[in-house]
Amino acid sequence: MAQLYSQNKQLLYNVDDLPQSLMSNPGASIVFEKHIGIPLFSGISIGAGSSGISTYDIFQEGGDINNRIRQAIFDLDNRDTFVVNEQLEVFSFGWKNEFNKVYYSAGMYQEADVVVYFPKDLAVLAYEGNADYIDIPFKFSDLSVAAEVISVYHFGMNKAISKKLRLGARAKLYMSIANINSTDNQGNFITRTTPDGPNFYRHEINGADVTANTSGLRSLIDDDAGAGSLLGRAILSNNLGIGFDIGGTYTFNEYWTATASLIDIGAIFHTKDLRNYRLSGTHTIDGIELEFPALLDGGSTTEYWEEFQDEFEDQVPYEDELENSYTTWRPVKFNASINRGFGTNLNGDCDCTNSGIDRYANNVGIQWYSIKRPEHIQGAVTAYFDKSWGRFLRTKISYTYDTFSSRNIGLLFSTKINKFNVYLATDNILDYANLAKAQSASVQFGFQLVFDPK
Amino acid sequence: MKPTLRIISLFICIILCCISYACVDDVDFDQADEIRITPRVDADLIFFTIEAVDFVEEELPDANFTVRDTTRLEFLNDEFVRENLKEIEFLFQIDNTFEQSLINRSVFLNNAGVPQYTIEFEVAPSTDGTPTQTSFTDTLDDEELAAIRSSIQLANELILMSNEAPIDGELSLQSKAIYSLEFGDF
Numbered sequence: 001m002a003q004l005y006s007q008n009k010q011l012l013y014n015v016d017d018l019p020q021s022l023m024s025n026p027g028a029s030i031v032f033e034k035h036i037g038i039p040l041f042s043g044i045s046i047g048a049g050s051s052g053i054s055t056y057d058i059f060q061e062g063g064d065i066n067n068r069i070r071q072a073i074f075d076l077d078n079r080d081t082f083v084v085n086e087q088l089e090v091f092s093f094g095w096k097n098e099f100n101k102v103y104y105s106a107g108m109y110q111e112a113d114v115v116v117y118f119p120k121d122l123a124v125l126a127y128e129g130n131a132d133y134i135d136i137p138f139k140f141s142d143l144s145v146a147a148e149v150i151s152v153y154h155f156g157m158n159k160a161i162s163k164k165l166r167l168g169a170r171a172k173l174y175m176s177i178a179n180i181n182s183t184d185n186q187g188n189f190i191t192r193t194t195p196d197g198p199n200f201y202r203h204e205i206n207g208a209d210v211t212a213n214t215s216g217l218r219s220l221i222d223d224d225a226g227a228g229s230l231l232g233r234a235i236l237s238n239n240l241g242i243g244f245d246i247g248g249t250y251t252f253n254e255y256w257t258a259t260a261s262l263i264d265i266g267a268i269f270h271t272k273d274l275r276n277y278r279l280s281g282t283h284t285i286d287g288i289e290l291e292f293p294a295l296l297d298g299g300s301t302t303e304y305w306e307e308f309q310d311e312f313e314d315q316v317p318y319e320d321e322l323e324n325s326y327t328t329w330r331p332v333k334f335n336a337s338i339n340r341g342f343g344t345n346l347n348g349d350c351d352c353t354n355s356g357i358d359r360y361a362n363n364v365g366i367q368w369y370s371i372k373r374p375e376h377i378q379g380a381v382t383a384y385f386d387k388s389w390g391r392f393l394r395t396k397i398s399y400t401y402d403t404f405s406s407r408n409i410g411l412l413f414s415t416k417i418n419k420f421n422v423y424l425a426t427d428n429i430l431d432y433a434n435l436a437k438a439q440s441a442s443v444q445f446g447f448q449l450v451f452d453p454k
Numbered sequence: 455m456k457p458t459l460r461i462i463s464l465f466i467c468i469i470l471c472c473i474s475y476a477c478v479d480d481v482d483f484d485q486a487d488e489i490r491i492t493p494r495v496d497a498d499l500i501f502f503t504i505e506a507v508d509f510v511e512e513e514l515p516d517a518n519f520t521v522r523d524t525t526r527l528e529f530l531n532d533e534f535v536r537e538n539l540k541e542i543e544f545l546f547q548i549d550n551t552f553e554q555s556l557i558n559r560s561v562f563l564n565n566a567g568v569p570q571y572t573i574e575f576e577v578a579p580s581t582d583g584t585p586t587q588t589s590f591t592d593t594l595d596d597e598e599l600a601a602i603r604s605s606i607q608l609a610n611e612l613i614l615m616s617n618e619a620p621i622d623g624e625l626s627l628q629s630k631a632i633y634s635l636e637f638g639d640f
Contacts, residue, residue, distance in 0.1 A: 059481040065488050129493030131632055191496065199501040200547070200630045287498030287629070290523040290610060292508050305526035436481045 008369045009045065009444060010382040010398050011412040011425035014259060014337055016359070017394065018414060018423055019094060019448060022105055024335055025261035026156045026168030027247035030103060031359065033096040034451035042448040043089030043109065049440025052080040052118075056436040073127055078120040078142045079376060086112045089446065090151070103158040105170075110151045110177075110234060113331070115373055117144040121188075130191045134201070137188040140210050144185065144374050148328070149177040149216075150268070151234040156245070166249040174241030174330070176268050177233045178216035181328050183374040185210045187282075194286070203285040205316055212277040213326045215239050215270035241268030243330055254358045259337045264330040276322035283315035332372045339365035346388060361388045367398075392416065400427065407431075408440075421450045491637040492540075499544070499629040500525065500610060506552075506621050509614055518616060524609040530562070531606040541634035542602060543593045548577050549585040552623035557613040558590075560629075562605035571601035577612075580623065 019035040092107030121138040156170030187208035243266015341360030363386040370379035384398040396412035410427030431438035509519035556577040575590040
């Protein structure tokens with residue numbers, strides 16, 4: 001689960017003076033009343049990770065690299081993933097309406113997200129062959145890849161419903177720039193021993209249904225569409241989607257608060273610039289049966305091979321000219337936290353700016369994050385200590401635990417002079433000494449204007 | 455310096471510190487040249503069952519009987535296989551109820567029908583009409599592999615060595631090959 005950090009922005013979550021906290025919880029308890037992002041620089045997020053393996057595991061100096069690759073193939077399983085995620089806020093802004101006390105926020109960001117599951121069975125088949133795996137099926141379902149480049153227009157609202165409850169929601173319009181999706185594949189290949197059969201083995205392809213859907217790529221490949229086309233799609237794409245975020249913050253008492261949010265509940269409908277590839281069917285092969293026709297004309301051959309090929313293509317057709325529409329669901333994320341504030345109350349004895357909520361200089365808490373990936377849900381838990389050093393500087397240190405890393409320490413620095421805010425968050429800092437050994441790393445930073453209440 | 459510029463300068467310093475602190479050590483990416491993928495593919499080849507009526511009498515002095523058939527095996531001539539094939543092990547298994555011994559001859563031919571490589575072995579006769587099993591394995595070395603790489607057809611011939619016993623029975627042949635491949639130079 002180390003790969004989660006590429007989307008898990010645990011350091012920005014619950015940081016109530018950063019507008020980015022609204023992107024992971026539209027119902028976040030925020031303390032500013034207006035924000036304007038510096039276009040293209042207000043929110044930059046880059047992360048990559050692989051579960052179960054690091055660059056060092058393969059390319060370490062000394063020894064035999066082939067032994068290490070073989071070991072890695074057997075150590076990884078079909079739930080291990082390789083993930084790359086990048087987000088760039090193109091523009092963002094928000095303001096508080098003094099009449100209805102609703103904080104409105106809007107903007108546009110571009111996102112690239114790639115998740116590739118380790119295709120265990122197919123990797124073993126390619127690396128080892130089938131000779132040592134007789135009677136063991138190789139599952140096509142291990143092939144699972146989802147990659148997309150999108151841009152997102154969004155508009156959100158955030159309001160304190162009562163002194164205890166603040167709710168928020170955000171509507172999203174997705175523009176798909178390019179998409180590759182090959183999930184939900186089915187079937188298997190197996191070589192069976194057949195003691196009562198006509199030959200040593202029976203090679204079976206059972207219930208194969210392997211599909212790769214693409215949108216936005218055909219025109220790039222066939223029509224040689226250029227960067228202008230991509231930019232056009234980022235602004236207005238033919239492949240549209242809709243979605244929404246919801247979230248809230250509940251205040252139990254002057255010290256304790258809890259939050260929860262669901263992000264990216266939505267789908268993208270791919271209807272244009274499509275190309276699908278599909279291999280499907282069931283077939284068994286015992287080898288080529290010779291029939292010894294009574295009369296053979298000199299050196300001519302019986303057309304066994306041609307029949308063998310034709311039968312295979314009939315039974316397991318490969319189609320590469322399909323243009324079927326398809327739908328991809330956005331990876332839904334769930335965030336939750338419980339927080340305890342202590343120390344100096346930044347709002348003073350009389351809180352007149354934030355619905356009467358106490359706001360402390362020090363906060364400790366636990367956060368939960370999970371994301372719905374194509375094959376399963378992944379999760380991570382984070383403990384943090386968040387401290388405001390006056391109005392000038394805010395820091396947050398986090399420890400995130402997952403199956404593959406028990407030493408993920410993250411740091412956030414956020415500072416503001418006058419209205420100008422800069423933040424920098426990065427995790428896995430202990431692995432910075434040698435990134436080759438890191439299984440994941442992510443960084444988020446940005447520049448923006450944030451206006452405090454007068 | 456304005457405070458805003460001061461903040462930006464501070465953060466640029468932090469980022470530069472992170473970048474200078476972050477490094478990639480103890481790895482050698484040149485090892486990518488040493489990566490070899492070496493799958494072993496175990497696959498059926500040909501099979502058949504023949505009876506006495508399938509044999510054709512040859513016009514030979516010793517009155518042997520033969521059956522012969524040929525198939526194309528185009529994957530042998532495939533560029534992918536030719537470039538990466540490192541070893542082949544053929545395995546034949548024959549169950550024979552004929553009371554005559556036989557010769558099985560598998561001849562790999564090029565596209566012009568010229569023999570490139572021959573596997574030949576004797577099939578044991580049955581003594582009492584019950585199946586006698588004969589197995590034969592042939593592992594090809596580098597020189598022999600060159601012959602296989604230029605082949606695209608397989609002719610299989612069975613020669614029945616006649617004797618006093620009546621020609622009656624059944625013979626089943628099973629065959630497979632284990633192809634050892636090696637890929638590199640990624």
